[in-house]
Structures are given as structure tokens and as C-alpha cells.
Amino acid sequence: MTHPIKSPRKLIEVALPLDAINKACAREKSIRHGHPSTLHLWWARRPLAAARAVIFAQMVNDPGYQQGGGFKYGKNKKDAAIERKRLFKIIEDLVLWENTTKEEFLEPARAEIRRSWREVCELNKGHPQAAELFNPDKLPALHDPFAGGGAIPLEAQRLGLEAYASDLNPVAVLINKAMIEIPPKFAGRPPVNPAAVKRGESSATWKGATGLAEDVRYYGAWMREEAQKRIGHLYPPVEITAEMTKERPDLKPLVGQKLTVIAWLWARTVKSPNPAFSHVDVPLASTFILSSKEGNESYVVPIVEGNQYRFTVKIGTPPQGAGQGTKLARGANFKCILSNVAMEGDYIKSEGRAGRMGGKIVAVVVDGPKGRIFIEPTPAMEVCAKSAKPSWSPETSLPDDHRNFWTFNYGITTYGGLFTLRQMEAMTTFAEIIGEARTRIRVDALATGMDDGVCLDKSGEASTKAGAVAYAEAVSVYLACALGRASDYWTSLATWEPGGGFVAHGFTKQAIPMVWDYAESNPFSDGTGNWEQTCVSWVVRVLQNFTPAAGGLCNQADATRQSFSKDKVVSTDPPYYDNIAYADLSDYFYIWMRRSLRSVFPELFSTIAVPKMEELIASPHRHGGNVKAESFFLNGMTEAMRRISNQAHIAFPISIYYAFKQSETKAEGGTSSTGWETFLEAVFQAELSLCGTWPVRTERVNRSVGIGTNALASSIVLVCRKRPSDAPSISRREFIRELNSVLPEALDEMTKGSGEERSPVAPVDLSQAIIGPGMAVFSKYAAVLEADGSPMSVRTALQLINRFLAEDDFDADTQFCLHWFEQFGWGIGESGVADGLARAKNTSENGLVSSGVIFWKGGKTRLLKWAEYPTDWDPRTDLRLPVWEALHQLIRALKQGGESASGALLAALGGKAEAIRQLAYRLYTLCERLGKAEDARAYNDLITSWTGIESAANSVPKPADPQGTLFER
Template structure:
């Protein structure tokens, strides 16, 4: 094959990680209105900040090429550094959500992409395939073969590339059509729906056509709002009687004087709050259905506390709603101490076991009792006691159809199946099913109206959306797609797994995580209210994404295809690829997405007949290692490795030779294990697939894609950072090397790389939380550039062994003797007390003594025992100038004490008094963070991480104070 001249891309050299991670973490904590991930439910969605930055850096040449006059970093390092800073500034501006539609910022980014592309084309103008591969007037296509939620192809489109998205899952394909395909067809068109007057009851604002800006997808967004409002009005005519208002009676006011201003008024209901019930297991009360309530708290906002008080009256009970600070007994409802599924009988105090509840559920005997009603007051939401009339209305609801299909009996985060909720229709109350039936049917009626209005507005009629149409019928179906997205949101908030959030006085969706967890007390929101469960609000959330983030910059297309078996993927060649594959065994996307598929299919099968031909989402080909689907753990791993290997080979063959491929892999915290560093079956299998597929890894970047609340010490299935793998196709004639030669290269490269990562050079310093992931990059770059690394017996080295050899560079002990003792003792004992004899033996081995350690101020020893001193135990009046024995361990923990007790300025002032210890202190903090994270010691890990992340400010403070001359003595 004729060689291609490929300048290194920015992502292969440098990235402004701090700016990217800060923005990504911010948006993971709270997605603003219009954020792309709010268009439709999906799991493990990439923040757009990460996607934008990665794709931009993947497309842009590193300035080292330009300044060096060739492919190696040239002599003019200063100019290259200045150029990188300029590119960093573009990325820092680009990743900010506020700049999503800032044409000045986007223009600068696109200009850089084009500049780099034309440079690359010029370098390859004599290539035999120059006309095909290097057309300076047209950017290569972009393709994401695991498109999922669509954030990555959307951002490629925003940066000016014609974008293609494929996925096996029809729900994901639909999301991507809504993201990148439909908006580009109808960009700049005015809405066709009639203007709507303001409606206080629905919360709908008045609309006007005159003088409106219908650029991008704003006209399409407005039609989603207009026809969404029409659907609400029509639905209310048909099922409005199932959603009555609540009258404030004199009896209510007698118990609650705060309700006096509402006496006689009929208030709009926001939600009905129910508790599931079972027959009491006590024979004397077996006639009674007693509540399974996880809490009786309705509002926990300070000064606005509200709770349910159960009132027992003989062998029955009722619920009353009270204001004020709740008694402690209200916090856990009728839950008993112990496992979460255990309760007690409200009438007899008899324990209700989890097994009993499951047996009642399997027999179809779980009931529900109304606990409270949330209504819309003048200045916010008010809580009212339940009424028999409202309970009766809910029970008289009828529906024509309910979704069939089995709810998955096993899910990562839990499932409701053991409690008798076995089919999708079981997850909804009768009233919820009635509402979803009506709104789903109205999607088709809305499509008919949109087409009629479009024809009246002068549109040409054409073929449907699935046939590539762009006329009246295709536009009507496009509006229908977004209304169906609103139906998905309505189903998520309008199921009996949805709950009430006392802290926020708001609904929580039925699937806040990758699970279908049982909800004991659930919130039945009104489809006609101004809340997250109201259909107008659901449609408005979808419309905000359309007008804010989906402007249809250039053409896009989404199609159904398995990345492993290629399919339609085969028509795309020489593409830029960035993708986010499934995470081994962490999320069963197909199992979860059936919850939404059954409703989307009802709405969209007339539009996408092929996509929604099956009764459920395809599962057999889904590339996740789920043991119960493949007959065991080993078979599941083999399926994943084979399938992912085929997918990676396909990527390698179709990727444009001028660009690296970027692949996301999100870690679970459980994947960083003691003694092996960043290592797990999933990670090893994934890396093996990437390398076996023909890629050499040229870089790894830890990107904070999962939010900063999941960095340290969370549950086993919590996702931590993503590693973005940067890959190039491995040379066909790549040689093999021996284990000894591999280790020799690691010894030469990794210490320099580790120093660069912790000190910061071209890039900002890598935080301790990310170090074990970041070091993989230079290590695997060595391992993967060879056909094989051969063990002494001639067998190829495994990825696991390579990772263990790489991770050992995080465990070197280059510290003074006292600190080496402390490190070893801490690793085995933590802060616990140990035996003096063992400490004495260890101290001698490390070249120190217990007496010396006591004198150094790092341990406490008495009565034949010894323990390390925590930072909080250390003296606040410590003076490094007068201390004649200062281990790095002591200096580090004194710094942590100063930071925690007095802040960055005090820590900086302390550092100024011992500047020669700056680098050892920071190196030890990294070392201890890695140790604590592998041990699962979350609080300790956080302390070390916080010191390092504050290090720049601490150093600045130390320089402002000025350094003192005397540093004390090292015990080396």
C-alpha cells in the first residue's frame, strides 16, 4: 500500500484536559435546557464538551509538525508551544455549552479543521489515490458505528462534517435520526401549525409567526410545541375526566388552617402519591391491605416540611397530611430496620418479609393506597390529604391496549420482576395506560394535520421520511418523530416506578439509572399538569433541544446496522471515526430500551416500518458480555471479544488513513483493583479487541465524562472517567519483540511520561484520580505497536500482563527511609494499630527505627503497639525550620492539615518554608491516592486528590509569600 503522509494530530500530543473535564462534569451534574441528552432517554451519554473537544483535536494537526517542517517535532519548540496555546484557547471556548451556537467560536474551530485538512491534502497531492482520499474541497465523512445517544455524530456535524450514525438498537437509530438527519432536511423552514393563544391551564405561551427567527431547526421546534399543545387539548377532551381537580373542603381547612385561602377552590393536581400495599401477614389483620411506604416525607425543604401521618383507627387506618418538622418515624415510612424490602404492618407491627412481599406480588395481590395529593397553589405546590373520590376515579380508568413483552428478570441496577411486574404493561397504572394510549394515537392524528397545514402553506407533497422525502408528508412525519420522543418522556415519568423527590418537590423518572427498580411509594403525575409528567412539558423539553442544539449544519444520516457484522456500514469508507462502544457487561441497553421501544413502535411503525418491524429490540447481536444471555461468563466474554474484534477490524479497514480513530471506554471504579492497577476483565478484553483488530494505541486521555460525584468510593457499577483511546492502524510489517526488550522500552519511556503527567508540561498535570488510566497510554503505545511481545517460552504476552508491568511504575518507592516505612505500614495496616514487634522488623528493613519514627513525628508507639498519625493528629504549630528530621510523609500530611484547616493560602505559606520538598510531597500524594483508590479507602483518597488538584494555587500562594532559606534535614 502506498504510504500516506500523516502529520500527528493534536490529540496525539496534547489536550487542555482541565477545561474539558470541568465543563463535562458541570453538565453531568445538571443538564441545562436544550441539552442534547434531554431529547430522549439513553444510558451512559457522552457530554457534548468531550465529544466536541475530542473530534476537533482528532482533526487538527499538532503545531509540532508545522513548526518542525516535517513529521518530527522541530527545533522551534517555542513557536509550537504558542500555537498549541492558541488551539487550546479554541478548545476552551468550544467546549462551553454557552457557545453551542456561537458562530464566531464555531467558525474558528471549523477554519482550523479545514486548514489542517488542506495541509494534509497538499502533503499527499502525489498519492495515487489523492483524488479519492485527499480532496482539499471536501472534508472526509464522519461515522460513529456505536452511535447510542447521538452526541458524538451531532458534534462532528456541528464542526462541519457530513455525519453518519449507525447502531443495532432501533431506539438509538431513532434518536440519531432526530439528532442529525431530520433537522438538516428542514432547516430554516417556518412552522406550519396555527398560532396558539396563551393557556394558563396548560402552561402554553402565545405564539406568533410575524417577525420570528426560524433559522436552523427553530421552525420545526415551534411546530412540535404547537401540535403538542393541540394533542394535549384533544387528550383532555377524551380522558380529562380521569384527572379531576381537587376541592379544598372545610374539613381540610379544619385540620390545616394554612389551607384557608383555598377554601372552596378546585386546584389542579400535579401528582397523586401512592403506597403499594399487601395483606397483613398477621391473621388477625389479614383483611387489611397495609402500606409498604419507604418514607412518609413529602417535602424536606427547610421551613416548608410536609409529611404524611398514618392514623390507625381500630383495625383500619387513614392518612393525614401535616406541616412542620416530621417525627423521626416518618423518615422511613413502614420500612423495618435491615434489608430494603422488609417492612412492618402498620396495624399490628408484625414484620413483613421480603419473601412474603414477593409471593404476594407473584400472586398478583399487590395493591395501592393513595397517601397524598400534590396540587398547584398560588405560590407553589401544596400537599393535600387523599380523598375517596380521587382514589375511585383512578380505579375506574380503562384502556384499549397495553404493551406485552417480558421485563428483564436480571439487570445491573435491579429489577421489579420478583414482585410480579413481569410484562411492560405491568409497570403502569390503568390511568397511565389510558393516557399513553390516547397520546400515542394522537401522534398519527397530528401527522395528518401537519401534512394538511403544510400543503396549505404551499409545501410540495413528496414521499415519506423513510424514503428520503423532504416535502409535506415527510415534514409531518418528522414532527411525529419528535412528538413520539415526548411520548417516551411521558412514559418514563408516567409509570408506576416513578417516585416523588421530597428535597425538590418534583417527580423523579421511572428509570433514573440503568435499572427498573421497584418503587414502593410511587408518584402518579398528571399528564395535563405543568410538571415533568405533563405532556406539554415533555414536548417543550424536546422542542428546546431542537431549537438550541440541533440546527442541521450539514447533512446527516442514521441507519440500523451491527458494527460487528458490518451490514450497511460497508458503504462507508475512508471515514473519520470517533465512537463510544458498549461497556462490556455494565449496561444491557437492549433489555432496558424495550421499555421505551414498545411505545415508540406504537407511534412510529407507520413511519419506519423496517426499523420497528420486530416486537422487541434485537438482543442476540448486541455487543455486551451478559452471562445469562450467552450461557455463562466465559461464553459471554468470548462473544464480546469476537464481536468487538470484528467491529474494530471493520473500523481499522474503513478509517481514513490521515486520521487517528478515537474510542471511548468508561471505567467502573471496581475496575481499578488492588495490586493490579487499572485492570479488569472488561478493560482487558476491550483492549485485546482493539489491538487484535489491527490498531496501535498512540494515546490515552482520561476525560471526566461521568460527573465529579462518581470519582471516588462509589458502588461497584458506578462509572468513573472515560479513557479516550487514540488509535492508528498498526503497520502490516510490525515486528515482534521479547519481554525483556518490552520492559527495557517501558523503563526508558514511562518514567519520563509519568514525570510529564504529574508535573504538567504541554498539558496540565493529570489528577491522581486519573493517573492510573493516563499512564496506560505511553505503555500500551509500546505494547501495541508490535505484532506481539513474546514471553520466554515464545507465547504472546497477554494484555493483563502488559497492564501489570505498566502499572508498576505507579508503585516505585523513591522516598526517604521513614517515608518508605510509613508507605509499607499504611499499605498493610492503614491507620489501624499494629504490633510493635512487626513495626520494629519493618523499620530495620527500611533503614530506620521505631524510635526515629516517633522522633520524626509520624507514628505513636506505646504498650507494645504502634500506629501512624493521621494529618488531623499532627501539631498545628509545626515548624519545618526547627524540625531536624522531616520525612516527606510528615511534610505531606502537614500540608493536608493546613489545607483542610486553614485553606490554600496557609498551605502555600507552609510550602514556602520547605520548597525543596515540593516535588517529593506531590509525588507521594499521587502514590498514596493510587494506593487508597485501589484499597477502596474513599475518604483518604479524596484528601490526597484534593491536595494535588489544589497544588497550582498552593504553589502560587507559596511564591507570593516567598521562600525561607532553611529547609531542615532529610533523613535519606
């Protein structure tokens, strides 16, 4: 006799307050101080608000079921709506950043999770696995097998669930240990440093991880003192001399004073290509502006003296061209400062590969009595910088991957090459001192009466054994995180920001760029990029906010081979096909983690570099081309999803985040997105059935364009359950019939107002969200069979769903324009939002630009108005001709040349006439509804003139077709 598990639908399978979640996510992306993402850099993190809301909705039963007369759904809709509204209010409070650590908002959420869990346990009382899976006194744990930056397990822990995190990448593993594993072990413990012990505060003072944070602050300051003793001579102050005041009268009051350097500003150099100056290293400076702050402008002026040059600093408004430096154009194109001879990219690359790329100080930022002062460099400054003699340098090779690593062609081929000699000596010195700090912390911990215990790596879940050794190791983990932050600033990838007056960290992109001008911070200053404020203090702020409500454990594991107990709920954020080279990028931080923490985690840091071949991304340079890379990703992701499907707690759905930027490829049936379809194919083959998709705004659409080959506004949260083993197959015709039955109702549900039981889905996200109900139909069957008996592909299923979403036969570009116009009109929107909508409509931003319907630049997108369309347009030679373009070209022709001109165009458009007319009707109705009277008039004019336009078209002789086809694209 079988005992089916009774599993109520969860809130996430029915409804979410998306507006509140998305607003909180957007706001959170601007929060920096104290945010867990600032503990250590990781790429493409999920916002905490999204993770918190998704986990809550995944754990809580939807109110639309009732008990009585057996397990069934059918609770009074009005009562269910009221109850959902109450749950929505909990989520709306829960997602706000200011409520992240407030128990008055967290505890009601935990209580709802416990209540729902008891209901599930009661429903399954007497089940053979009740003791294993349905213990009402113990909540299920949550497991994330692609833990990455740790947002999901951290929020599970905050909601009272034990958190289990795993990842193949050791850098991700360490971040998760620092976030979810270590804080619970030492929660509530007072600090052990002598200064805190001497103050004698009571243990009640040190809530959560605040005691741990205080020790990180104290021993971080001790590290600075020790490092300054050893390498302080490499960072001397600048004495203001009378000689300096000849060109800078403003420095006269400072003569004789020794000022601390905040940063040295460098430009890379190569040998001049002019034979007359071939012995001179000339600068590759992309700007000479030091400060663009109004009222405090400063800039560099190069002074050429024979076959030499020097730099001086001027105060005031920069002259025209100062912002260009020695740059000629975009990319690696500069001019020789001595001869004005052009230096193109190929020449600069050859100089770099020949080992002739160097650096020259352009200006120095010092800490003056009333703020920062820019002064010109002296030869002694470069001599000092180049006198550093680091005892070690990481010789790990950078990958020859030109998509993500841009220094390789310029001769910078190792991770060590990304640091100057002085930066390398600073990094190695601080890394060595972390080990010394660990010894010191253990001694201080023992002095407080703490037992020695066992080391952190062996303590597992037995927190009672985590004594002085483990505590010292724990503090050193956070000091290593501070060193990771330092490596992001003490690098020749860091730049000076003239607008803000600060050193910008190196990783502003999900890539290692080629930087021409770089800023070298002084670790011992009190300014930007220093050890204590920029590195240690940021880690301390994060730790102070950790108040774990449950335990956590993190380990290194390959998701395609991992096994875990079946009492865990799964929420995860897997890699996005080929968007981010996590392992290659992680080596940048791994080399420093390994140097400072290898004795603490010998197994985690046993390899010279981060594991690469097993990493689950479609990397062509690693797997020998796009086809093999796609196959590797599909096979690996299918196996990972199959393991999740087979091992996740059967009473709960699985939630999976996925964000992938559309890359347009031509194929039969239209445009497709390989990354998105391949992932859905893996989900389907893993016998998972979709029961919902939610577009959650998880990406910063205003971030640096380079951060993003993955510049999306939304992640799609897929909600899945295991497909029954006896699921039937259906025919293509039956599938389409079911789509036509299900999707209209789903669309109606998604557009309901917030006064009902769900928040409305925004128009730009509606297309992506409704793929969920469509794929739910597809994925609940073992197969959808084509006419020849072959199984339908995910690509075909998506095309059929998209056809329904179009509500007509409009092409993909026109569908995009329609939905964009409904949301933004002719206004400007973020390109990340546009890309998400384009992906949903089976097109792409690049394709839309080439079709001539949108303007896209600098992260902004807008539709072109009819007046902006070209007057010399010929539809007979246009290879990409959306109905939207044809309509607005007709309006332009009508406005500028009357019915005869628009009739001539209509004649050339062939079979598109009816689609154009339908689109004009639809847009007129839409403009009326949106109150866009002027726009409505343009479409009305075309419609009222249609008879005359058709008459004019009929009088035009049919044009010859240069392509040999009718123009019915």
C-alpha cells in the same frame, strides 16, 4: 511501487488542554434546559464538551511537524509550543457550554479543521487515492458505529463535518435521527401551524431548527387538548369541602373551590401477614414526609380505626420516625400498620408473585392559589384511578436479570406492569394521538404550499424531496420523544421528592428499581410531570439550539458486520463490557416508540422488542455464564474494532471512549479488571496501535449511586492508528527495556505546567494517562514474546506498566493511597474519582475498604488517619496487608505506646520493614513539598525513631506464623 500516505500527527496524539476540557465537562453535567441529553433519555452519554474537543484535536494537525526537505517532524519547539497554545485557546473557548451555538467560536474551529485538511491533501497530492480520499474541497465525514445517545456525531456536525451514526439499538437510532438527520433537512424552514402562519413572520426569523421547534410546541399543545377530551374525566379536580376543614383549618378559605391535582402519591400494598387482618391491604410506605422544605413542612399520619386505617395530612415539623414510613430496615422490610407484625422481603415477594400487590393513595398534591397544598385522599379518588380501561398494554416480558431489573421477584414481570391503569390509558391515548397529529401536520404543511414529497424514511440524503409527508413525520418524531419523556414520569417508578416538591422521573438509575412509594402525575395540570411543561417544552428547548452546519444520516447496523466507505474519520463510544444492559432497558421506551412511529419507520420498528442477542455486552444471563459472556464480548468487540481499523480514514487516528468500573478478581500476578483488559485485548487483536490515552472527566460523580455500577469520574479516550502489517515482534526483556526508556520521558511531559505546550495531567489521572505510552509500546509490535515463545497478554503488559508507575515495589493498595494523598491529603473526594485511580493502580475500592486504609460511604472516599486504625490489629492474621496500612499502624503504635509497642508490630511484619521505611521517607518528602507540616512531623518522628524501633523489634521473639508463611506479602 507503493505510495505511503503521509499523515501528520494530530493534536490529540501529542497534547490536550485537559484542565479546561474537564472543567467544562463537569459544569456541563449540571446543565439541563436545552441540553441535547434532555431530548430523550439515554444511558452514559459523553459530555458535548468532551466530544467537541476530541473531534477538533483528532482533525487538526499538531504544530510539531514541518514541510521542507520532505515530510518530517522537527519544527522549532518554541514555535510549536506557541502554536499549540493558540490551538488550546480555540479548544478552551469551544468547550464552554455558553459557546455551544455561537458562530464566533465555532467558525474559528472549523477554519482550523479546513486548514489542516488542506495541508494533508497537499502532502498527498499525486497519491493514487487522492481523488477518493484527499479532496481539499470536501472535508472527511465522521462516523460513529456505536452512536448511542448521539453526542459524538452531533458535535462532528457542529464542527462542519457530515455526521454518520449507526447503532444496533432502534431507540438509539431514533435519537440520532432526531439529533443529526432531521434538523438539517428542515433547517431555516418556517413553521406550518395555522397560528404561526397567521402571524406571518419572515423566513429569516426561523433560524436552524426553530421553525421545527415551534411546530412541536404547537401540535404538542393540540395533543393535550385532544387527550383531555378523551381521558380528562380520569383526572378530576378536588373540591375543598367543609368536612375537610375539621382537621385542616388552613383549608377554610378554599371551601367550595375546585383545585387541580398535580399528583396522587401512592404506596404499594400487600395483605397483612397477621391472620386477624389478612383481608386488609397494608401499605409499604418508605416515608410519610410530604414536604421537608423549611417553613412548609407537611407529613402524613396514619389513623388506625379497628381493622381499617386511613391517612390524614398534618402541617408542621414531622415527628420522629415519619421519615421511615412503615419501613423497618434497608431493603424490603416493613411492618403491618395494623398489627406491627414484621413483613420481610420474602413475604413481600411471595405476595407480589401471587398477584396480591396493589396500591393505596397516601396523599394528594393540589395546585392552590398560593402554591402546592397537600390534602388527604378520599375513597372516590382510588375508584376513579382504577376505573381506567386502557385499550392496550405492553406485554413484553422484563428480563429475569436481578442485577438490573429489581421488580421481577415482586411479581412485576412485564413492561406493562410498571404503569398503573390510569397511566397506561394516558400513555396509549397520547401515542394514538401522535398518529392523528401527523395527519393534521401534513394537511397544514400542504396549505403553506409545501410539496407532498416523499416520506422521511425514504428520503435518504436528498433533502430537497423532504416535503409535507416527511415534515409531518419529522414533527411526530419529536412528539414521540416527548412521549418517551412522559413514560419516564407517568410510571409507578416515579417518586415524590419531599425536599424539592416535585415528581422525580423513574430512571434515576441504569436499572429498573423496585419503588415502594410512587407519584402519579396529572398530564393536564400545570405542575410537575405534566405533558406540556415536563415533556413537550423540554424537547422544544433542545430543538431551538440545533443549528446544524452539515448534514447527517443515521441507520440501524451491527458494528460487527458493518461496512462503510474509507473516507470517514471514526470517533466512537462502545459499550462498557457488562455495565449497562442497554437493549433490555431500551425496551421500556421502544414499546411506546413502536406504537407511535411504526408506520414512519417500519423496518426500524419491525421487531416486537429491541434486538438482544447481537448486543455487544458481556451479559451472563443472556449468554449462559461469565466465561461465555466474556468470550462473546471479546470476539464481537475484536471484529468491530477490526472493521473500524480497516475502514477508517487512514490519514486520521481513531478515538475511542472507554469507561469501566474495576471489578476485583484474584489471579496470579495481582488484581485485574476483566472488562478493561478484555477491551484492550480486542483493540490489540484488531491490529490497532495506541498512540495516546487521555482521561477525560465525562461522568457525573455526584449522581445517584444506583446510576452506577459504572460510577466513574473519567472516560479514557484511546487514540489509535492501524498497526503496520510488517510490524516486528520483540522479547519480554526488550519490551521492559523500551518501557524503561519511554515512560520516564512521558511522565515528565505529562507533569509539565500549563505554561508549556500542554496542560498538566491531574495526579489522580496521571496513572491512567501514562498507560497510554506504555500500551503504545506494547501495541506497536505484532507480539511481545515471553521466554517460552508465547505472546504476552494485555494483562501482563498492564502489570509491567503499573510496576513502573509505582516507582518502587509498593503494593497496588499503597500506590493508590500515595496518589490519593498527593491529590486530597486526608480530605474527602468523590468515589468516582477514587474508582478511576483504583482501576489504574490495579486495585478496587472494595478491596481498599477491606484492607482497612480508606473510608467509603455515600459516594465519598477518604484515607483513614493513623489515629483511626484499630488498636487490636495483628499483622499475622491480616490477609490483605498493604505497606500503607503497616506504616500507619506503626505510627499509631509509636504515638500511643512508644518504641516498644511499634517495635513489637515491626517484628510481626517480617520482611516489610524496608518498604515501610522507604514509604515513610517518601511521604515525609511529599508532605514537606505540599506544606503539610503536621503530617510531615508524624513521618519524621517514625524515621528518627527507626533505630530504636528496630532494636525493640529484634528483642521480640519471632512469632509463630499461623499461615505457615513468612509475612512478606
